[in-house]
Every structure is written in structure tokens, then in C-alpha cells.
Amino acid sequence: MKIAIIGQGYVGYALSVAATKAGHSVIGFDTNPKLISEIKVKDDLDNYLPTNNEADVKDQDIYIIAVPTPLDEKNLPDLTFLIAATQLITRSASKGALVINESTSYPGTLREIVITEIEISNKAKFLYAAAPERIDPANTKWSIKNTPRVIAGIDDKSSKAAYEFYKSICDEVILVSSPEVAESAKLFENTFRQVNIALVNELAQITEKLGISANEVIKAAATKPFGFMKFNPSLGVGGHCIPIDPIYLAQKAENVGASAQFIRQANLLNQQMPIYVLKRLEGLLEGKISGKKICIVGISYKPDVTDMRQSPSIVLWQELEKKGALVSFHDEIVKEFEGKTSMALAPNSFDLVVVAVAHSNLVVEKVINSAPIIFDCTGTIKGAYQL
Ligand SMILES: NC(=O)c1ccc[n+]([C@@H]2O[C@H](COP(=O)([O-])OP(=O)(O)OC[C@H]3O[C@@H](n4cnc5c(N)ncnc54)[C@H](O)[C@@H]3O)[C@@H](O)[C@H]2O)c1
Numbered sequence: 001m002k003i004a005i006i007g008q009g010y011v012g013y014a015l016s017v018a019a020t021k022a023g024h025s026v027i028g029f030d031t032n033p034k035l036i037s038e039i040k041v042k043d044d045l046d047n048y049l050p051t052n053n054e055a056d057v058k059d060q061d062i063y064i065i066a067v068p069t070p071l072d073e074k075n076l077p078d079l080t081f082l083i084a085a086t087q088l089i090t091r092s093a094s095k096g097a098l099v100i101n102e103s104t105s106y107p108g109t110l111r112e113i114v115i116t117e118i119e120i121s122n123k124a125k126f127l128y129a130a131a132p133e134r135i136d137p138a139n140t141k142w143s144i145k146n147t148p149r150v151i152a153g154i155d156d157k158s159s160k161a162a163y164e165f166y167k168s169i170c171d172e173v174i175l176v177s178s179p180e181v182a183e184s185a186k187l188f189e190n191t192f193r194q195v196n197i198a199l200v201n202e203l204a205q206i207t208e209k210l211g212i213s214a215n216e217v218i219k220a221a222a223t224k225p226f227g228f229m230k231f232n233p234s235l236g237v238g239g240h241c242i243p244i245d246p247i248y249l250a251q252k253a254e255n256v257g258a259s260a261q262f263i264r265q266a267n268l269l270n271q272q273m274p275i276y277v278l279k280r281l282e283g284l285l286e287g288k289i290s291g292k293k294i295c296i297v298g299i300s301y302k303p304d305v306t307d308m309r310q311s312p313s314i315v316l317w318q319e320l321e322k323k324g325a326l327v328s329f330h331d332e333i334v335k336e337f338e339g340k341t342s343m344a345l346a347p348n349s350f351d352l353v354v355v356a357v358a359h360s361n362l363v364v365e366k367v368i369n370s371a372p373i374i375f376d377c378t379g380t381i382k383g384a385y386q387l
Contacts, residue, residue, distance in 0.1 A: 001024045002027075002060045003165075004056075007065065007066035008029070008050060015133070020048040024168070027056050029051055032052070057092045062165060067082055067103055068081050069081070082113065086118060090121055091122075096125070097126050098162060099127070099128050100129045101129075102133045103132075104133070104244075114128065115154070129159065132150065132182060134150075144170065147170070148171070148173070149170045150182045151174070151176070153179070154179060186245070204233035213386060215386055232378075235274055235313065236271065239311075242270075243270070274315040274319060275319060284385060292352060293349070294350060296320075297330045301313075303359050308334065313356040317329070330343050331359070348371065350371040351373070352372075352374075353375070355367060357377075357378065358380045368384070
């Protein structure tokens with residue numbers, strides 16, 4: 001198959017590699033020329049052409065959209081990138097091509113946005129399917145290949161064509177009855193995580209008042225062999241998925257007249273976690289944060305990734321600075337952030353260290369020796385103050 005993948009970020013690039021290895025001929029298109037040059041340097045795959053030249057994506061068998069779907073400044077779904085990608089397909093595709101959306105978006109996006117947009121100016125008949133990506137960056141166990149893929153076409157022919165393509169790169173493909181079901185399932189998966197993370201973060205606030213350990217309570221609850229799934233308290237949620245996807249679901253729910261209070265509340269609770277942690281730090285420093293040397297350990301949004309998008313560490317950092325603290329950071333894999341460099345964890349070099357994220361190669365002993373007060377949001381540092 002000749003495949004054009006629109007967007008060569010986390011999702012699009014991983015998909016390009018998987019499709020190329022499955023024997024397809026892949027054009028990886030991205031509007032960011034710097035990214036394309038970087039991919040060209042690191043990659044020598046046959047049958048894969050990273051490009052920012054629009055002419056390269058003409059007349060492909062399959063077009064796959066893998067562009068960002070963020071929130072705008074009003075906290076509403078921002079489909080600007082998705083619409084631009086759709087317009088590129090409108091200009092490039094010819095009759096019979098299969099158009100797939102892998103970008104996460106609310107139910108109805110394929111039909112109401114992608115198809116509507118294409119049909120405005122390209123009258124050829126296309127096949128359409130939704131196949132939301134489920135990739136988990138840095139997860140060494142679950143990949144594109146062994147994570148079952150949920151897909152649906154707008155008709156039998158589209159479903160069959162999409163099924164055949166995904167069967168060539170995934171072990172298991174689950175065909176559901178409509179694109180709206182596939183789109184909703186993706187949002188619900190991440191909403192499930194958002195809500196459960198909020199629940200344990202609320203538990204951490206309750207157990208603090210009770211004078212017991214949230215981590216010990218959760219560990220004990222997790223001994224039940226059925227009906228319980230373990231989530232751990234944290235500084236909050238980050239990245240391009242958990243803080244955003246539930247808002248896409250809530251927004252759509254409210255547009256169609258359903259309530260999404262539970263989802264909104266979970267979102268709020270997780271967003272406020274850095275403020276809660278700030279209060280705990282203030283307590284440990286007896287209210288005297290101003291002038292204190294505070295180091296945040298692990299500033300990306302989760303372990304073993306360098307992704308800083310929506311990282312709750314940034315919020316904590318800003319809040320600490322507002323209180324006059326002298327904030328620095330230590331991160332094994334994010335060596336620089338906004339002109340600041342990662343600090344070494346030298347013995348007794350800070351007044352307080354807050355562990356936001358523990359990457360696999362974090363040396364716990366160095367953390368413990370670096371300050372008299374260690375506050376651990378990860379539940380992994382023995383002897384430290386815990387959430
Ligand atoms: N990152 C994840 O872990 C993950 C997991 C599952 C699903 N998703 C979803 O997949 C989609 C893509 O996410 P991502 O993490 O790969 O984003 P990303 O920011 O890493 O990559 C997106 C790429 O699209 C490019 N782009 C933007 N507009 C374009 C256009 N009009 N034409 C061509 N390229 C364009 C950008 O330059 C960027 O390189 C989003 O909807 C996201 O929610 C992400």
C-alpha cells in the first residue's frame with residue numbers, strides 16, 4: 001500500500017515505522033521542517049520518505065491523520081491542525097483512497113469535521129475510518145503491534161479496508177459498529193484514568209488529615225483480588241492525553257445536553273494538585289518558603305519521557321517562585337528547560353527537594369542526601385515525606 005501519514009510527531013512517526021516495517025511504502029508528511037530534517041538524519045528505513053513537501057503526498061492509497069488535537073485558550077477543543085490536515089488530503093487524494101483519523105477527538109469528528117471538510121471541495125468518493133491511536137510513550141511492554149486497535153469505518157467497504165491495513169501492523173483489530181463508538185472509546189479510556197487518578201489524589205488529601213499513609217491504604221486495598229485497580233497519588237497529570245481528552249468528552253457531552261460533572265470535577269482536582277503539594281511544602285518549611293533553595297526532581301510529565309507538555313511540575317515551579325523560593329530542577333533526561341539546566345544532586349545543596357517524577361535511572365541515595373527535607377510525590381522514596 002502507498003500510505004501518507006500526516007503528522008510525524010510521537011504518534012505519526014511510530015506509525016510510519018510500523019507501517020514501513022510491515023512492507024508498506026510510507027510518506028511521512030509534517031509541516032515542521034526542523035522535525036523532518038531530524039528524522040532524515042536518524043532514519044535509514046527503505047520505503048519511508050519523511051517530507052514537508054506537499055507534492056509528495058499526492059495519490060496515495062491511504063491517508064492517515066496524526067496531528068495534535070489540543071485545547072484552545074478558552075479550554076475548548078482546538079481542531080485547527082486536524083482541519084488543516086484534512087484540507088491537505090482534500091487537495092491530494094484521488095477517488096477510492098481510504099482516509100483514516102488517528103488523532104484523538106470527540107465522537108462525531110470523522111463524520112462532522114473530516115468528511116464534511118473534504119466533501120466541500122473534493123467530489124470524489126472516498127472511504128473513511130476512525131482508528132484512534134492508543135500508544136503509551138516509553139511503555140516497553142505495550143506497542144502499536146500488541147495493543148489491540150479499535151476501528152470503525154463509515155460503511156462496510158471502509159471498515160474492511162481499514163481492518164486490512166491495521167491487521168498488517170497490529171496483532172488484534174477490534175471492529176466496532178460506528179466511528180463514534182471508536183472515538184468515544186478512546187476518550188473514555190483516558191477519562192477513566194483521569195477520574196481514578198483524581199480519586200487517589202483525593203484519598204491522599206483525606207489520609208493526610210487522618211494521619212495515615214495513602215500509599216499504605218492503596219497497597220492494602222490492592223490485595224483484593226477482584227473489583228479493584230491500583231492507581232497512585234501524584235503531583236497531577238500531564239502530557240497530551242490525560243489532561244485534554246476528558247475535556248473533549250465533557251465538551252461534547254454538554255453540547256448534546258448531557259452532564260459531565262464527574263469528569264469536570266476530576267479534571268479540576270488533578271489540576272489543583274500542585275497547589276495542594278505547595279501547601280504541604282509550606283507546612284514542612286513552617287510557612288517560610290521565601291528565599292529557600294528548592295529543587296524539583298523529575299520535571300517531565302511522567303517517568304522516562306522528555307515530554308514537558310502540561311507537566312504539573314511547571315505549575316508547582318511557578319507557584320513556588322510566586323512565594324519567593326529559589327527554584328531549580330534536577331532531571332536525568334530533561335537536561336535543559338527554558339534556559340535553565342538540570343542541577344546535580346550534590347550533598348546538602350538544597351533546603352528542600354520535591355520528587356515530582358522518578359525516572360528509572362534516578363539515584364535515590366543522591367536525592368536523600370541532597371536536602372534535609374525530601375517530599376516525595378511518587379511513593380518510591382523510603383523515609384521521605386509522602387503524598
Ligand atoms: N502522544 C501520545 O502519547 C498519544 C497517544 C495516543 C494518541 N495521541 C493523539 O495523537 C495525536 C497526535 O499526537 P502526538 O503526540 O503525535 O503530537 P505531536 O505534537 O508529537 O505531533 C504532531 C505533529 O503534527 C505536525 N502537524 C501539525 N499540523 C500539521 C499539518 N497540518 N500537517 C502535517 N503535520 C502537522 C506537528 O508539526 C507535529 O510534528 C493527538 O490527537 C493526540 O491526542 C497521542
